[in-house]
Amino acid sequence: MPPTLADTATTIQSILQGWLNSESLAMFLAAVIHVALVAGFFGLPAGIFIWAERKISGRIQDRLGPTRVGGKFGWLQAIADGGKLIQKEDLVPEAADGPLFRVAPYVVVVSSLAAFMFLPFSDGWIAISLDIGLYLMLAVMSLEVIGVILAGYASGSKWALFGGMREAAQMVSYEIPMSICVVIPIITAGSLNLNEIGGLQSGHLGNWIIFHDPFSFLAFFVYFVCATASCKRAPFDLAEAESELVAGFLTEYSGFRWSFFFLAEYASMFAVCGIAVLLFLGGWHTGIPGLDGILDGPRYGSDAYVWTWLANALGFGVFFGKASLLVCVQIWVRWTLPRLRIDQVMMTCLKYLVPISCVLFLGAVIWPLALSFSGKTTIWGTPTGERAAPTMRLDSIPGPADQSPTASTSNGETGP
Amino acid sequence: MSDQALFWIFAILAGGGAIGVVILQDIVRMAFSLIISLGSTAGLFFLLDADFVAATQLLVYVGGTLVLLIFGVMLTASGPFRRIQMSSGETFVGAAVGLLFFSVIAFTVIDVEWETLDRSHRPVAEATNDETGNTSRAIGLRLVGIPADTEVGIHKDRGEKTGYLLPFEIVSIHLLVVLVGAAYLARAKRQETSEAAGGDA
Numbered sequence: 001m002p003p004t005l006a007d008t009a010t011t012i013q014s015i016l017q018g019w020l021n022s023e024s025l026a027m028f029l030a031a032v033i034h035v036a037l038v039a040g041f042f043g044l045p046a047g048i049f050i051w052a053e054r055k056i057s058g059r060i061q062d063r064l065g066p067t068r069v070g071g072k073f074g075w076l077q078a079i080a081d082g083g084k085l086i087q088k089e090d091l092v093p094e095a096a097d098g099p100l101f102r103v104a105p106y107v108v109v110v111s112s113l114a115a116f117m118f119l120p121f122s123d124g125w126i127a128i129s130l131d132i133g134l135y136l137m138l139a140v141m142s143l144e145v146i147g148v149i150l151a152g153y154a155s156g157s158k159w160a161l162f163g164g165m166r167e168a169a170q171m172v173s174y175e176i177p178m179s180i181c182v183v184i185p186i187i188t189a190g191s192l193n194l195n196e197i198g199g200l201q202s203g204h205l206g207n208w209i210i211f212h213d214p215f216s217f218l219a220f221f222v223y224f225v226c227a228t229a230s231c232k233r234a235p236f237d238l239a240e241a242e243s244e245l246v247a248g249f250l251t252e253y254s255g256f257r258w259s260f261f262f263l264a265e266y267a268s269m270f271a272v273c274g275i276a277v278l279l280f281l282g283g284w285h286t287g288i289p290g291l292d293g294i295l296d297g298p299r300y301g302s303d304a305y306v307w308t309w310l311a312n313a314l315g316f317g318v319f320f321g322k323a324s325l326l327v328c329v330q331i332w333v334r335w336t337l338p339r340l341r342i343d344q345v346m347m348t349c350l351k352y353l354v355p356i357s358c359v360l361f362l363g364a365v366i367w368p369l370a371l372s373f374s375g376k377t378t379i380w381g382t383p384t385g386e387r388a389a390p391t392m393r394l395d396s397i398p399g400p401a402d403q404s405p406t407a408s409t410s411n412g413e414t415g416p
Numbered sequence: 417m418s419d420q421a422l423f424w425i426f427a428i429l430a431g432g433g434a435i436g437v438v439i440l441q442d443i444v445r446m447a448f449s450l451i452i453s454l455g456s457t458a459g460l461f462f463l464l465d466a467d468f469v470a471a472t473q474l475l476v477y478v479g480g481t482l483v484l485l486i487f488g489v490m491l492t493a494s495g496p497f498r499r500i501q502m503s504s505g506e507t508f509v510g511a512a513v514g515l516l517f518f519s520v521i522a523f524t525v526i527d528v529e530w531e532t533l534d535r536s537h538r539p540v541a542e543a544t545n546d547e548t549g550n551t552s553r554a555i556g557l558r559l560v561g562i563p564a565d566t567e568v569g570i571h572k573d574r575g576e577k578t579g580y581l582l583p584f585e586i587v588s589i590h591l592l593v594v595l596v597g598a599a600y601l602a603r604a605k606r607q608e609t610s611e612a613a614g615g616d617a
Contacts, residue, residue: 100448132552136471142479146451149486153444168487172480192552 034127038116045324046266047078052324053266053331060335081259088255095156096252104154105253105260107147112264114140115271120195122284122315133194134186137275138179141230141268145171148232148239151261152249163248166342167239170229173346174236177353178226184219184364185209185279194275198283202296205287210280215363220280222357224326227272229349231265234334238342273326274319281322284315423463430456438510447486454478468552559584 016026051066054077058065070076092101118137120126130136145167152164188209189197201207210220229236240248250261277283285292295311340348433453440446454477461470502510561579 097442097444100445103448130467132468132471135475135552136467139471139475139479142475142483145483146478146486149483150444150448153486165487168483172483172487 034117038127039113041119041121042113042116042267043263045270045320045327046263047082048324049266049269049327049331050081050262051075051078052328053334056328056331057335060332085256085259090257091252091254093156093252097154097156100150100154101156101252102257104147104151105257105264107150108144108264109147109260111140111143111147112268112271115268118194119271119274120198120278120283121274121319122312123199124195125312125316126195129193129195132192134182134192134197134275134279137194137271138182141271142171142175144264144268147264148249148261151253152239155249155252157252159246159251160249163239163245163251167232167249169342170232170236170238170345170349173349174226174229174353177222177349177357178230180354180357180361181219181223181226182275182279184216184361187364188212188216194278198278198285201282202285202292204289204292205282208280208282208285208287213364213367215360215367216280219357219360219364220276222353222360223280224276224329226349226353227276228330228333229345231269231272231330233265233269233330235337235340236345237334237339238345243339269327269330270323273323273330276326277319277322281326284312284319286318419463423460426456426459426463429453430460443489444486447482447489450485451478451482454482466551468555 016029017023020026020029051074055065055073066074066077068074069080092098115137117127118130118133118140120129120133126133148167148171149164152160152162152167155161185197186192189200191197191200197209201209205211209216211217232239238248240250242248245251250258253261286295295314430453433449433451433456436449437446437453440449454473458470458473458478461467461473559580561581
């Protein structure tokens with residue numbers, strides 16, 4: 001059994017504690033470093049994708065997109081946008097509910113930022129590694145809708161209220177198929193820990209959970225549709241709906257508060273795509289048969305810190321590339337498909353996606369049973385989930401003092 | 417030390433949010449105050465290393481229930497219901513009930529001799545490794561009847577066989593029945609208006 005994160009990882013806090021000899025100061029400094037790193041990972045993709053969205057949409061619509069700012073590709077456009085937005089006046093309409101209107105963007109940004117705490121960018125490159133990382137991440141990301149509803153209500157405008165109500169209906173509905181689709185890779189991997197789920201998919205392309213069985217293959221696409229909807233992206237951007245609702249819940253916002261909503265939108269696009277990559281698309285593994293094996297050596301086994309770090313840095317690049325590719329698909333879809341009507345959005349979810357995801361869930365549960373009749377554990381050679389086999393889990397539980405862990409588990413089955 | 421500071425921050429936010437729910441008069445501000453209170457309670461659970469309970473608190477109460485609550489409030493909040501003005505009689509009754517409940521809790525807290533409390537007992541669901549706050553595995557095993565620790569088993573004699581899965585399933589089926597029933601009662605009755613009215617009466 002390769003060493004797990006807890007065995008090998010040196011936390012920033014423990015390093016600092018060695019230098020400083022003060023527990024609370026070390027904890028505080030470690031927290032500051034973590035927050036700075038997470039904020040960087042939160043802001044960087046958002047900036048890149050705002051620029052990418054402009055370029056890609058330009059190309060799709062047969063124009064150039066930004067070209068003037070920052071050289072050939074207009075790569076400084078996102079920063080120029082930010083500079084412009086800071087200068088704008090921070091308006092609060094007279095009819096608005098002042099405090100709620102001001103606080104709503106922060107609710108959205110903070111919940112989107114907090115989700116990045118639980119996202120592993122490479123093996124062990126995660127701010128907080130928890131056994132329920134995925135669960136907590138989805139919980140935190142579901143708080144984003146509160147900010148949008150508050151913004152819609154507090155604006156004191158009919159357009160904004162309509163946008164907020166649509167958003168609430170849409171989010172509450174799409175959370176159901178999304179959660180069910182997320183459960184399918186969890187069944188395959190046997191873990192809620194995102195770091196573990198990513199680590200399982202090492203080896204070759206067949207070990208990616210998306211290729212584990214036909215149900216998880218389909219679940220990826222259902223998840224991706226729901227994730228697109230949960231980011232309020234077109235064709236599900238009913239909350240904004242420029243052509244009918246002016247700008248939906250954003251109508252009354254200006255300046256930096258307005259840009260907070262967009263920062264959160266692009267960041268959560270990256271977050272949901274990151275979840276998709278970790279759950280279905282092999283995480284930080286390249287999927288090339290030989291290469292993953294070579295990289296896993298220093299990543300999980302080596303004592304040399306530099307090689308581990310380099311392997312992880314490469315893994316970070318792979319993860320970022322995969323997630324960015326998915327974000328680009330979201331951008332591509334946005335500029336290709338027309339917006340659905342609200343009843344079509346609800347029908348897509350409740351009449352199609354929920355039943356489909358339920359069927360996929362049942363199929364994924366029955367799949368191991370069906371395979372066992374053919375005498376195999378997977379349809380591929382190497383079984384996915386070897387590293388997190390349930391037997392290892394039971395061994396790691398400290399048993400009662402008077403009996404060994406294996407005895408206590410067998411007791412439950414054979415007892416009178 | 418930093419735990420203490422965080423505890424006070426979350427405790428003050430939780431208490432302040434709860435007071436805000438009572439004092440504020442705009443109904444959506446009340447709801448937001450409730451979000452602060454429940455979210456801080458989740459923070460307190462995190463401080464106690466009960467990460468699963470904390471995450472569930474966020475997902476179910478803050479993320480789920482409150483969204484529906486605000487949604488309902490926004491749809492119904494109009495005219496006289498948007499601002500809640502209580503009469504003095506209501507204030508008195510509410511204050512009396514609150515005070516009584518507070519005194520019950522206060523007496524319970526004071527009654528416990530915290531200094532002499534035996535701290536050797538392990539919690540029901542303890543973290544399974546050195547990392548703090550990984551309780552979900554222990555909770556899951558306990559659910560299907562595998563004790564992660566037997567010292568504080570609720571039924572020590574038969575604790576190794578009884579899980580909480582069956583009660584959990586019964587409760588969840590009940591909740592599902594309630595949901596379906598609520599959806600049935602609240603659905604738009606288009607064609608059988610007279611029949612439904614007769615049935616309701």
